[in-house]
Structures are given as structure tokens and as C-alpha cells.
Amino acid sequence: SDLSSSQQALQQDLEKLRNLNAALRKENSALRDQLRRGSLRPSCDAELARALKVFYHNMNAVSSQLQKLRRHKPKPQEDADLSSLTLFVEEQGLLLKDFGEQLERSITALKQDVAAIIRKKREKSGIWS
Known part of the structure; x- marks a missing residue:
């Protein structure tokens, strides 16, 4: 009796x-x-979540470039001559330039993405159109 009522309840749940x-399929x-x-x-x-991602x-990537810049050191003083210090300064300058450019690209891309999202939102809602 208990078994048949349990079975019946299970069949109802299954249905x-x-x-x-x-x-859900439909x-x-x-x-x-x-x-x-x-x-x-x-x-x-x-869209905003995608832009932020x-x-x-x-x-x-910018952070790893910053870490690389921080770790980039000149040769120890006893081995350093003017040409090696000049090379170090040039390398450091290039690393800083790359770092700045990548940071600027990242910020510009985010600004453009957010501006486009806001523009779409305004167009959809009719605000300021």
C-alpha cells in the first residue's frame, strides 16, 4: 500500500x-x-559586461608590462660602462613607450565601447534623439 502510493507519487512527479x-524545449x-x-x-x-571583460x-597585459618594467634593471655597476647604460636607458624608454601605448589603447577602447553602448541605449529609449 505504502509502496504503491510512493510509486504513484513518483509517476506523478515524472509526468x-x-x-x-x-x-522548456518549446x-x-x-x-x-x-x-x-x-x-x-x-x-x-x-554589452557593458563584454566591454569590461x-x-x-x-x-x-598592461600590468604584466608594468611588472616587466619594474624588474628591468641595469647591469651591476662594476660591469656598467657608458654604452651599456645608454643601451639600458634606450630599452627602458622603449618599454615605457610600449607600456604607455598599450595603456592608452585599453582606455580608449573602453571609452569607445561605453560611448557606443550609451548611444545605443539612448536610441532605444528615445532619450536625446
């Missing part, structure tokens, strides 16, 4: 899960169709 699964199919037609656009939040990745 509910099957119905839920069918509904919704999934509809969403895929919308994506194919292009009627779903990424939200501003998703790219910026974070770029900043990791």
Missing part, C-alpha cells in the same frame, strides 16, 4: 517533469528562432 521539459526552440532572425539584441548590460584582459 510533471516531462511536461516541464517539453515546455521555449528554447522559440528563443533559437528569435536569435536566428536577429530579433534578440544583446542587452546594454551584456575585454578591458580587464587588456589591463592584465
Whole structure:
């Protein structure tokens, strides 16, 4: 008796899960169709998250360049002559230039991405158009 009622409850749960699964499959199919037609656009939040992810990745590269700059040292004084110090200064200058350019590119890209997202958001909402 207890076994049959447990079995019956399990069968009811199974039927509910099957119905839920069918509904989810139908919704999934509809969403895929919308994506194919292009009627779903990424939200501003998703676009901003993507821009921040790219910026974070770029900043990791900039950070590693900064660490490289910090570790870049001239030869010990007893081995150093004018030509080796000149070479060190030139190398340091190039490293600083690369660091600055990459930092500037990262910041500029983030600014442009955020500006584009804001522009799209304003166009969608009709603000200042």
C-alpha cells in the first residue's frame, strides 16, 4: 500500500517533469528562432559586461608590462660602462613607450565601447534623439 502510493507519487512527479521539459524545449526552440532572425539584441548590460571583460584582459597585459618594467634593471655597476647604460636607458624608454601605448589603447577602447553602448541605449529609449 505504502509502496504503491510512493510509486504513484513518483509517476506523478515524472509526468510533471516531462511536461516541464517539453515546455522548456518549446521555449528554447522559440528563443533559437528569435536569435536566428536577429530579433534578440544583446542587452546594454551584456554589452557593458563584454566591454569590461575585454578591458580587464587588456589591463592584465598592461600590468604584466608594468611588472616587466619594474624588474628591468641595469647591469651591476662594476660591469656598467657608458654604452651599456645608454643601451639600458634606450630599452627602458622603449618599454615605457610600449607600456604607455598599450595603456592608452585599453582606455580608449573602453571609452569607445561605453560611448557606443550609451548611444545605443539612448536610441532605444528615445532619450536625446
